[in-house]
Amino acid sequence: MPVPAAWPYSSLCHLLWHGFSAGCTVQMEVGALVLSCRLSADSCPMSRPDDAAHRFWRYALPSILAMLVTGCYVVVDGVFVGHYVGPIGLAAINLAYPLVMVQVGVAAMLSMGASTRIALLLGEGRHAAAGQVLVAAALLALLLGGLLALGGLVWLDDWLHLLGTGGDAVLLAEARAYLVWMLGGSPLLCAQMLATYLLRNDGRPRLATGLMVASTLLNIGFDYWFVGVLGHGLAGSAQASLIAMGVVAAAGMLYFGSARASLRPVMGRMGKLPAQMADIVRLGASSLLMELNLALVLFTHNQQLLVYGGTGGVAAYAVAGYTEMVFTLVAHGLALGMQPLLGQAVGGGRPDEARAVLRYGLCTAATLAFGAWAAVQLFAGSIARLYVAAGDTTLLAASAHALRLHLSALPFDGLAIVGTLALQSMAATRQALLLTLGKTLLLMPALYGLPLWLALDGVWLAMPLVNLVLGCVTASLLWRQWQRLGVPAAQPQPA
Numbered sequence: 001m002p003v004p005a006a007w008p009y010s011s012l013c014h015l016l017w018h019g020f021s022a023g024c025t026v027q028m029e030v031g032a033l034v035l036s037c038r039l040s041a042d043s044c045p046m047s048r049p050d051d052a053a054h055r056f057w058r059y060a061l062p063s064i065l066a067m068l069v070t071g072c073y074v075v076v077d078g079v080f081v082g083h084y085v086g087p088i089g090l091a092a093i094n095l096a097y098p099l100v101m102v103q104v105g106v107a108a109m110l111s112m113g114a115s116t117r118i119a120l121l122l123g124e125g126r127h128a129a130a131g132q133v134l135v136a137a138a139l140l141a142l143l144l145g146g147l148l149a150l151g152g153l154v155w156l157d158d159w160l161h162l163l164g165t166g167g168d169a170v171l172l173a174e175a176r177a178y179l180v181w182m183l184g185g186s187p188l189l190c191a192q193m194l195a196t197y198l199l200r201n202d203g204r205p206r207l208a209t210g211l212m213v214a215s216t217l218l219n220i221g222f223d224y225w226f227v228g229v230l231g232h233g234l235a236g237s238a239q240a241s242l243i244a245m246g247v248v249a250a251a252g253m254l255y256f257g258s259a260r261a262s263l264r265p266v267m268g269r270m271g272k273l274p275a276q277m278a279d280i281v282r283l284g285a286s287s288l289l290m291e292l293n294l295a296l297v298l299f300t301h302n303q304q305l306l307v308y309g310g311t312g313g314v315a316a317y318a319v320a321g322y323t324e325m326v327f328t329l330v331a332h333g334l335a336l337g338m339q340p341l342l343g344q345a346v347g348g349g350r351p352d353e354a355r356a357v358l359r360y361g362l363c364t365a366a367t368l369a370f371g372a373w374a375a376v377q378l379f380a381g382s383i384a385r386l387y388v389a390a391g392d393t394t395l396l397a398a399s400a401h402a403l404r405l406h407l408s409a410l411p412f413d414g415l416a417i418v419g420t421l422a423l424q425s426m427a428a429t430r431q432a433l434l435l436t437l438g439k440t441l442l443l444m445p446a447l448y449g450l451p452l453w454l455a456l457d458g459v460w461l462a463m464p465l466v467n468l469v470l471g472c473v474t475a476s477l478l479w480r481q482w483q484r485l486g487v488p489a490a491q492p493q494p495a
Contacts, residue, residue, distance in 0.1 A: 111198075146187060285429065
């Protein structure tokens with residue numbers, strides 16, 4: 001399974017990128033709408049509705065397409081695992097992935113916190129202060145990445161036992177091989193995610209998209225070579241992901257050190273670094289909690305599925321998870337495209353601009369979510385056959401059933417994802433934290449209670465029920481924030 005720019009969960013495809021030297025530029029054609037909306041300066045306020053639409057799509061469309069391409073990688077990765085490693089590979093990666101999601105959460109906290117603060121500072125015209133935050137974020141990426149690698153590898157046996165992989169020797173071996181590589185590459189994950197977030201803040205959404213496309217194409221190619229040709233199993237999948245991350249991280253370093261970057265590193269006083277790092281952590285805390293929630297959700301689902309459905313139930317959940325991840329990544333892509341615009345509009349005291357961005361974002365999220373829901377309900381069997389060998393009729397039937405039930409509330413899930421990140425982008429961290437924590441608080445009773453009456457179907461339906469409730473709460477919080485946008489200058493709220 002891949003490591004996305006936020007998955008959430010966390011690597012999917014983005015279009016071509018041409019070089020990552022100091023003078024690199026990416027030309028990405030996404031239709032006449034994008035081609036017609038080249039504004040003279042990314043930082044200029046939007047004075048007309050047409051300006052709002054053009055600028056929103058200029059940022060959002062490349063980001064959405066990037067995540068769609070990443071979604072293609074999710075599918076390809078699942079196909080390789082399902083067909084070359086088999087059901088045991090699907091189960092092993094699903095059991096191991098909660099630990100990877102902790103990695104992704106730390107990287108997302110760092111990246112979202114830094115990009116939010118930088119966007120607010122740029123909106124206020126404080127470019128030197130933004131450059132100092134860039135330096136603090138880069139140092140924090142190295143520190144947190146190193147701690148993740150050390151803590152993960154030193155206690156790897158304990159983590160594997162906790163995750164429930166000890167009952168099958170083959171399952172344990174595959175999970176261990178995957179985690180050794182992924183945990184060891186934690187600094188690369190942090191650097192890759194930070195680079196893609198900050199490129200958008202610097203007014204380079206197409207460059208960020210192009211880098212991710214190149215990363216994903218490399219990932220797919222090396223995935224085929226390591227898993228399909230060399231037979232490295234899940235270790236090969238992890239190796240492919242790390243190579244792709246390294247490319248994006250290196251390109252990001254080259255860009256921000258070049259003359260093409262508007263956001264440049266600025267060395268401030270060393271004594272300010274702890275406070276800047278703490279501010280990054282505070283602003284990004286809800287992203288970490290979101291990923292920790294997802295990790296806990298996946299872990300708890302796995303344990304309940306082992307009880308009610310065995311290893312086959314975990315494998316079916318992996319199929320549903322790969323499919324859900326495509327939608328989650330697209331929703332995150334939309335939110336990431338909105339993030340710089342919302343942050344700069346709020347920081348610059350432009351409520352009409354912020355409302356326009358929020359309106360376009362929520363309408364787009366609703367359209368994508370209903371389309372994804374319809375596709376899953378109509379073509380669940382065909383989706384399952386992508387990951388499961390044709391001869392395994394039992395797993396095919398179980399996977400199709402899991403897809404229809406587990407993804408039955410996608411529209412509400414999309415609203416919760418985009419709404420939470422939108423609130424965070426506007427520095428409404430308290431509301432974002434409420435939504436993030438609420439998911440776990442609601443899910444645990446549902447996940448343990450529903451199976452008592454519905455058995456395995458209760459496990460599949462727990463998340464849709466929670467998403468339904470959270471979607472309604474998110475709508476209420478967004479409406480309150482919409483009304484507050486009339487205040488001339490929004491200040492960050494305490495976490």
